[in-house]
Amino acid sequence: xxxxxxxxxxxxxxxxxxxxxxxxxxxxxxxxxxxxxxxxxxxxxxxxxxxxxxxxxxxxxxxxxxxxxxxxxxxxxxxxxxxxxxxxxxxxxxxxxxxxxxxxxxxxxxxxxxxxxxxxxxxxxxxxxxxxxxxxxxxxxxxxxxxxxxxxxxxxxxxxxxxxxxxxxxxxxxxxxxxxxxxxxxxxxxxxxxxxxxxxxxxxxxxxxxxxxxxxxxxxxxxxxxxxxxxxxxxxxxxxxxxxxxxxxxxxxxxxxxxxxxxxx
Amino acid sequence: xxxxxxxxxxxxxxxxxxxxxxxxxxxxxxxxxxxxxxxxxxxxxxxxxxxxxxxxxxxxxxxxxxxxxxxxxxxxxxxxxxxxxxxxxxxxxxxxxxxxxxxxxxxxxxxxxxxxxxxxxxxxxxxxxxxxxxxxxxxxxxxxxxxxxxxxxxxxxxxxxxxxxxxxxxxxxxxxxxxxxxxxxxxxxxxxxxxxxxxxxxxxxxxxxxxxxxxxxxxxxxxxxxxxxxxxxxxxxxxxxxxxxxxxxxxxxxxxxxxxxxxxxxxxxxxxxxxxxxxxxxxxxxxxxxxxxxxxxxxxxxxxxxxxxxxxxxxxxxxxxxxxxxxx
Ligand SMILES: Nc1ncnc2c1ncn2[C@@H]1O[C@H](COP(=O)(O)OP(=O)(O)O)[C@@H](O)[C@H]1O
Ligand SMILES: Nc1ncnc2c1ncn2[C@@H]1O[C@H](COP(=O)(O)OP(=O)(O)O)[C@@H](O)[C@H]1O
Ligand SMILES: [Mg+2]
Ligand SMILES: [Mg+2]
Numbered sequence: 001x002x003x004x005x006x007x008x009x010x011x012x013x014x015x016x017x018x019x020x021x022x023x024x025x026x027x028x029x030x031x032x033x034x035x036x037x038x039x040x041x042x043x044x045x046x047x048x049x050x051x052x053x054x055x056x057x058x059x060x061x062x063x064x065x066x067x068x069x070x071x072x073x074x075x076x077x078x079x080x081x082x083x084x085x086x087x088x089x090x091x092x093x094x095x096x097x098x099x100x101x102x103x104x105x106x107x108x109x110x111x112x113x114x115x116x117x118x119x120x121x122x123x124x125x126x127x128x129x130x131x132x133x134x135x136x137x138x139x140x141x142x143x144x145x146x147x148x149x150x151x152x153x154x155x156x157x158x159x160x161x162x163x164x165x166x167x168x169x170x171x172x173x174x175x176x177x178x179x180x181x182x183x184x185x186x187x188x189x190x191x192x193x194x195x196x197x198x199x200x201x202x203x204x205x206x207x208x209x210x211x212x213x214x215x216x217x218x219x220x221x222x223x224x225x226x227x228x229x230x231x232x233x234x235x236x237x238x239x240x241x242x243x244x245x246x247x248x249x250x251x252x253x254x255x256x257x258x259x260x261x262x263x264x265x
Numbered sequence: 266x267x268x269x270x271x272x273x274x275x276x277x278x279x280x281x282x283x284x285x286x287x288x289x290x291x292x293x294x295x296x297x298x299x300x301x302x303x304x305x306x307x308x309x310x311x312x313x314x315x316x317x318x319x320x321x322x323x324x325x326x327x328x329x330x331x332x333x334x335x336x337x338x339x340x341x342x343x344x345x346x347x348x349x350x351x352x353x354x355x356x357x358x359x360x361x362x363x364x365x366x367x368x369x370x371x372x373x374x375x376x377x378x379x380x381x382x383x384x385x386x387x388x389x390x391x392x393x394x395x396x397x398x399x400x401x402x403x404x405x406x407x408x409x410x411x412x413x414x415x416x417x418x419x420x421x422x423x424x425x426x427x428x429x430x431x432x433x434x435x436x437x438x439x440x441x442x443x444x445x446x447x448x449x450x451x452x453x454x455x456x457x458x459x460x461x462x463x464x465x466x467x468x469x470x471x472x473x474x475x476x477x478x479x480x481x482x483x484x485x486x487x488x489x490x491x492x493x494x495x496x497x498x499x500x501x502x503x504x505x506x507x508x509x510x511x512x513x514x515x516x517x518x519x520x521x522x523x524x525x526x527x528x529x530x531x532x533x534x535x536x537x538x539x540x541x542x543x544x545x546x547x548x549x550x551x552x553x554x555x556x557x558x559x560x561x562x563x564x565x566x567x568x569x570x571x572x573x574x575x576x577x578x579x580x581x582x583x584x585x586x587x588x589x590x591x592x593x
Pocket of ligand 1: 034036
């Protein structure tokens, strides 16, 4: 198993996070707070100017050769817009099979079987393998991105705003898929999101980022029910609730008096 | 709920089509809409449901290969189905104003924001050249921009996303519009900035006494903002209700599913329990035939759903396009 799978020190600005095996750490914060940068450093897509990243007890930044190859298999990333990472002129079967092909993991036939299994697992059809990215909706493309990430049997997945551009009804489908796969495979997740509603329902632990620093972290229920930092409280307060409760409690009067204070944007 | 004022816009059977290489697409298919002064109506629906096309159609901004028809279209006492384009031009931007998701697309990148506001003031004949600059600074202050004097000299890219949206709101409000159409104006903003922009928008709308048609996919914003809600699915209105009725007693299975799909930020995670989701995806508008457009995804679908569902009135102002309520 993973032991202490991941430790990042000063990846963005003295940031220190760790993800427990089989669990999900959600990284929350407003745009520009450094979430993606931190995610990219963890995945070794960017190199931090200082600090360390440990995965399964090994130093990721020092890894090269076979050790780096293993890291590149075991850690996969899913981004917000899978379309930009899919080559429009290649079938999605080829895209999903890329990883195993590049890493020389298995013969062609086995890769074809794997692709079909994965397509089925993410809720698509095996014959979709021969189609091209533009033939799929946003939700389907995100399923493709998940299948592609799973092709190398990773232990750790970094999902950077992976459901942020999806409509609510589809978003829940994709989150359920990710949670099921996590349970099946004991995967660890770094789940980067600005959506606090989603985070509450997928995370085990939460780290709140602001301007390149982690301002608060803790178990998910503590962060949401008993936040310590003013910034966390402000974020939670600002989330529009899809219930009539607050509107009726605070009412239009509160809304108007709020806006007489000087806006900060 | 605020007292509803006079009807400022009334559209009956609005249809907007696009001729595409694969056929004619009905992006908006028979929409009825009535907006009253002083009210906030939220138009909700998932991407591709026709929200933006509705807004653009009401503004008269659909260009070929798009085509708009309407059995009846009244705005502020004018019959827009017969109004010449030159007259429409005068209404647009002044009496009906639109705010978009991406303010950069509405602003000229190479002109200072103060000059852009001043120009609109002059075009509308609301300020002389000498006055316009001073009025522009005043307006920037009015929409909550600090150091307005200094900020007036900024170019759009030098402002934050929230500040840019404040500028477009200032411009939209210059002509004292009777109707403001806002198309996802906060979707690109962070939540804390979003709250401020929503406050500003409703404050401006209240002080102008205008109607606000707010387009969004966010049911949280709808709950906070709307007096009335219109739910679109695949180009059709599937439900319309006062906000209280919609959230307390949603009628259409699609509305029920949508409300259930929003993860509740105030409820603890239930481990091992799947999040509520609506199966399937929205239909391709080029392929929709007759019958209910939601039936393939609906857990309450029935044989009769293959026929066009009737629009049924459940209670005053609460209408649902669904067979479930037929013959009650
Ligand atoms: N390639 C880059 N070049 C310069 N600055 C960058 C680059 N990528 C990110 N940044 C800056 O780093 C900060 C953090 O960005 P990012 O990690 O993308 O934030 P988030 O994902 O939280 O929105 C921002 O201020 C951003 O402008
Ligand atoms: N200029 C256009 N040409 C062809 N189809 C269009 C055009 N604009 C919009 N559509 C189509 O109309 C439908 C509704 O689009 P839109 O109103 O933008 O959806 P929403 O704003 O609800 O996401 C979509 O299927 C879209 O592809
Ligand atoms: Mg990011
Ligand atoms: Mg739109």
